[in-house]
Amino acid sequence: MTEKEKVRVYELAKEVKLDSRRLIDLLHRLHVENIKNHMSTVEPEAVQTVKNIMEGKLPPEPKSQEPAVSEPVRKTEPTPSVPAHSEGPTVAGTPLVSSSHDEKNHVSTSAKPMANGARPDNRSPRPTNGRDNRPYPPREGANGRSAASASSNRPASASTSRPQTSYNAGGTRTGGAGYNGGNRPAGGGERRGPGPSRPSGPRPQGSGYNGPGPRPSGRPGGAPAGASSNRSGGTGPRPASRPIGAPLAAPPTRPAREQNRRGAYNKDRRTTPAMSSGRRKNAWEDENYGSKHRSKSQKNQVKQQETVMPPVQRHIIISSAIMVKDLADQLGVKATELIKRLIGLGVMAGVNQELDRETAVIIATEFGATVEERATQEEQEEIILQGEDDSPESLTERPPVVTVMGHVDHGKTSLLDRIRATRVTQSEAGGITQHIGASVIEWNDRKVVFLDTPGHEAFTSMRARGAQVTDVAVLVVAANDGVMPQTVEAINHAKAANVPIVVAINKIDLPGANPDKVRTELSNYGLIAEEWGGDTIMVPVSARTGEGIENLLEALILQADVLELKANSQRAAQGTIIEAKLDKGRGPVATVLVSRGMLNVGDVFVAGAVYGRVRALINDRGQRVKSAGPSMPVEVLGFNQLPEAGDDFVILADERQAKSIADSRQDRIRRQSEPNARGVSLDDFLQRLKDEAVKELNLVIKADVHGSAEALAQSVSKLSNDEVRVRVLHAGVGSITETDVMLAQASNAIIVGFGVGVENKARQIAEKEHVDIRSYRVIYDAIDDINKALRGMLEPKFQEVILGRAEVREVFRVPKIGAIGGCYVTDGKILRSGKVRVLRDGAVIHEGNIASLKRFKDDVREVATGFECGIGLEKFNDIKVGDIFEAFSEEEVKAS
Numbered sequence: 001m002t003e004k005e006k007v008r009v010y011e012l013a014k015e016v017k018l019d020s021r022r023l024i025d026l027l028h029r030l031h032v033e034n035i036k037n038h039m040s041t042v043e044p045e046a047v048q049t050v051k052n053i054m055e056g057k058l059p060p061e062p063k064s065q066e067p068a069v070s071e072p073v074r075k076t077e078p079t080p081s082v083p084a085h086s087e088g089p090t091v092a093g094t095p096l097v098s099s100s101h102d103e104k105n106h107v108s109t110s111a112k113p114m115a116n117g118a119r120p121d122n123r124s125p126r127p128t129n130g131r132d133n134r135p136y137p138p139r140e141g142a143n144g145r146s147a148a149s150a151s152s153n154r155p156a157s158a159s160t161s162r163p164q165t166s167y168n169a170g171g172t173r174t175g176g177a178g179y180n181g182g183n184r185p186a187g188g189g190e191r192r193g194p195g196p197s198r199p200s201g202p203r204p205q206g207s208g209y210n211g212p213g214p215r216p217s218g219r220p221g222g223a224p225a226g227a228s229s230n231r232s233g234g235t236g237p238r239p240a241s242r243p244i245g246a247p248l249a250a251p252p253t254r255p256a257r258e259q260n261r262r263g264a265y266n267k268d269r270r271t272t273p274a275m276s277s278g279r280r281k282n283a284w285e286d287e288n289y290g291s292k293h294r295s296k297s298q299k300n301q302v303k304q305q306e307t308v309m310p311p312v313q314r315h316i317i318i319s320s321a322i323m324v325k326d327l328a329d330q331l332g333v334k335a336t337e338l339i340k341r342l343i344g345l346g347v348m349a350g351v352n353q354e355l356d357r358e359t360a361v362i363i364a365t366e367f368g369a370t371v372e373e374r375a376t377q378e379e380q381e382e383i384i385l386q387g388e389d390d391s392p393e394s395l396t397e398r399p400p401v402v403t404v405m406g407h408v409d410h411g412k413t414s415l416l417d418r419i420r421a422t423r424v425t426q427s428e429a430g431g432i433t434q435h436i437g438a439s440v441i442e443w444n445d446r447k448v449v450f451l452d453t454p455g456h457e458a459f460t461s462m463r464a465r466g467a468q469v470t471d472v473a474v475l476v477v478a479a480n481d482g483v484m485p486q487t488v489e490a491i492n493h494a495k496a497a498n499v500p501i502v503v504a505i506n507k508i509d510l511p512g513a514n515p516d517k518v519r520t521e522l523s524n525y526g527l528i529a530e531e532w533g534g535d536t537i538m539v540p541v542s543a544r545t546g547e548g549i550e551n552l553l554e555a556l557i558l559q560a561d562v563l564e565l566k567a568n569s570q571r572a573a574q575g576t577i578i579e580a581k582l583d584k585g586r587g588p589v590a591t592v593l594v595s596r597g598m599l600n601v602g603d604v605f606v607a608g609a610v611y612g613r614v615r616a617l618i619n620d621r622g623q624r625v626k627s628a629g630p631s632m633p634v635e636v637l638g639f640n641q642l643p644e645a646g647d648d649f650v651i652l653a654d655e656r657q658a659k660s661i662a663d664s665r666q667d668r669i670r671r672q673s674e675p676n677a678r679g680v681s682l683d684d685f686l687q688r689l690k691d692e693a694v695k696e697l698n699l700v701i702k703a704d705v706h707g708s709a710e711a712l713a714q715s716v717s718k719l720s721n722d723e724v725r726v727r728v729l730h731a732g733v734g735s736i737t738e739t740d741v742m743l744a745q746a747s748n749a750i751i752v753g754f755g756v757g758v759e760n761k762a763r764q765i766a767e768k769e770h771v772d773i774r775s776y777r778v779i780y781d782a783i784d785d786i787n788k789a790l791r792g793m794l795e796p797k798f799q800e801v802i803l804g805r806a807e808v809r810e811v812f813r814v815p816k817i818g819a820i821g822g823c824y825v826t827d828g829k830i831l832r833s834g835k836v837r838v839l840r841d842g843a844v845i846h847e848g849n850i851a852s853l854k855r856f857k858d859d860v861r862e863v864a865t866g867f868e869c870g871i872g873l874e875k876f877n878d879i880k881v882g883d884i885f886e887a888f889s890e891e892e893v894k895a896s
């Protein structure tokens, strides 16, 4: 690797002899962006910085910071201090290469200058109250429980009963070089489709490496950095480095009573056949202290140590989540012992429970094992599928991919037809447009690709599947109608996807057309027309007469030029499935939009969880072609099964490899259909705050009236604080629809409904995709819940479970009783004991208990789908034909 090349984290880790996890943590501390896991790429500048640090050349100090002062380290303060001759490079006072705890010096507390005489971060003196004021907060542990915080959460008596020198596993790990268990992309996190990152949306600034600098600390639950860590007492000399994965610290010395107890246990253990006591002891001594020439006191100490924790199997390989019992086996310890340790770290797990890789690594190191982390099969496959990055020289211009969006009847279809007609008249010789999901227009020797997919889908379901194929959105607004609800929805979708918008003000041929009114209305949504000093291109057009169409195409080309859309067309192709169907005669066929490379007949591919070999390619004019380059949509024949829209499409050299990847993806899909793949919920938002340094809470708001939606959006936006920003992706009127759920899923958002119902399909998708829909009747409750979540105080409470729905088909007025709805249960069931919400035209008009549930004349406890029944409601008589009764119950949600 040359220093100018980007490298992946694991490669760099290998090179600098640092465990990937630690390197990720270091990169985070250096504020290097986009480092998610060991496969993330590291910019050359950051690579160099890491190397410098590892070679002991510390990063330049921020000017604003205080002068270097050798700060005395108090004996009681859980503050890392690095000895003069420590060669272990440090950042922010944290040893990057954890060293074994040197027992000889374990009581040393004097301050010593750092390797090159200055503290790397020149922090101001830390308070002694145990709060972490370090500029770089500790990374959090798996499941949101940092080992450090876990240790800090222990009862005070437990921690104070330990001597200063005591070994505190949690503190050692996370307070030290840190363990970042939460750096994986969020469940629904946006996975860009293959291909070079598009320049649309905000572009990364520079290399993404901002160099070291203070970062606000004080994340919720932040534990004292290094609290009770071995650094607190172990300030004596340490070895400069240790082999990768070598034990991070020597085993603990414990209070005498505990040692005795453990001693007894260990005596038992030493009788186990795994290793004779003599061999164990020697191995332990050799590794930790050297076998000879110790002082008496040292020997005593060694003896003490030896009785505390027996050495266990030293080298294990962890590549994925592992069951507690399997890890215990690998480590050669009892599962109960492992479980105890896990509890100490705040992780509750049973013998048969899986530990994620990060937790497994931590706990294994706790037991003194060296751990080799290997990429999981999935990660290895992703590396293969991602392929090499393209060098800037290999990139050439590619056409823009455009999606048309807008309100119903504003003329999207007519506009697309008119544009296609332009193409037909301009360049086609008798070609018949074939529906393949996209079409290519050639205008003034420039190509523009239009997706036929209904606008929202391109931004929701596709994006939810990780694919973002659109470069530019054309927002069609009828000049006689102006901005309507779906116009706003479209704007929000495009904004959430960071896709620039070109506005087509349509129907200007109509007498009532008022383009300026449209411009004014759009300005309320942040779209200011260029001619009014803004940066949104707005083109008046008429799909009917064709007026302005050329201007629109010109605007799109202009926008494409601004975006500098480029791709390498000389490599193996990658793309995205934009449509797939089972054709009677041809079997599974799908349209692929090539994002980079050249797709050729005969190529072997993986697409999502299916694979195949390209038998034929058909373009949007129905012509067979031999190849298709970047941005080109092309129908592909040769799939073994039907792929799904939004799936990635990647050419591989080897059919066996393609099959194997497709098979393992199928397996994964099967496993994921079990309830562990989750979207984001408000309840676990706090957890994710800790786990992944989530900085944004995305919301989709739906309310019964415009005023409520606005009010709620404004109120919750104001809840943003220094650490977390509330971002309202969309605030609209009407019931919660499938589109809302898809937008929420694609953007990891929570849906907040205020006085509105949830459409059936939307409910089903939300359940399947684990999208959290929160319904409120009181605006304050909504604000309060979101506020609590932001402040990390949300108490999981009762969650609504929808039981079923019934439609009112007739209304009976019963004297002295009131109105009874003659209902038909359309789905689920209605329970007498449940509650009912009355929905009329998508809005909730009442919520309350059921007063009576009858089948014919009999009172019944429940009525299932497909049956008729009479439902009377407590304190509500205004039942009307067409009302929907949504039955629900409230179940307590356990804290996650």
Ligand SMILES: Nc1nc2c(ncn2[C@@H]2O[C@H](COP(=O)(O)OP(=O)(O)OP(=O)(O)O)[C@@H](O)[C@H]2O)c(=O)[nH]1
Residues within 6 Å of the ligand: 406, 407, 408, 409, 410, 411, 412, 413, 414, 415, 506, 507, 508, 509, 510, 541, 542, 543, 544, 545
């Ligand atoms: N006068 C006039 N009518 C138009 C124009 N564009 C579309 N229309 C008419 O508006 C109606 C709706 O047009 P569509 O193209 O179907 O609108 P759409 O946005 O695709 O509608 P949905 O697919 O239902 O969302 C049709 O009757 C069109 O003929 C235009 O520029 N001028």
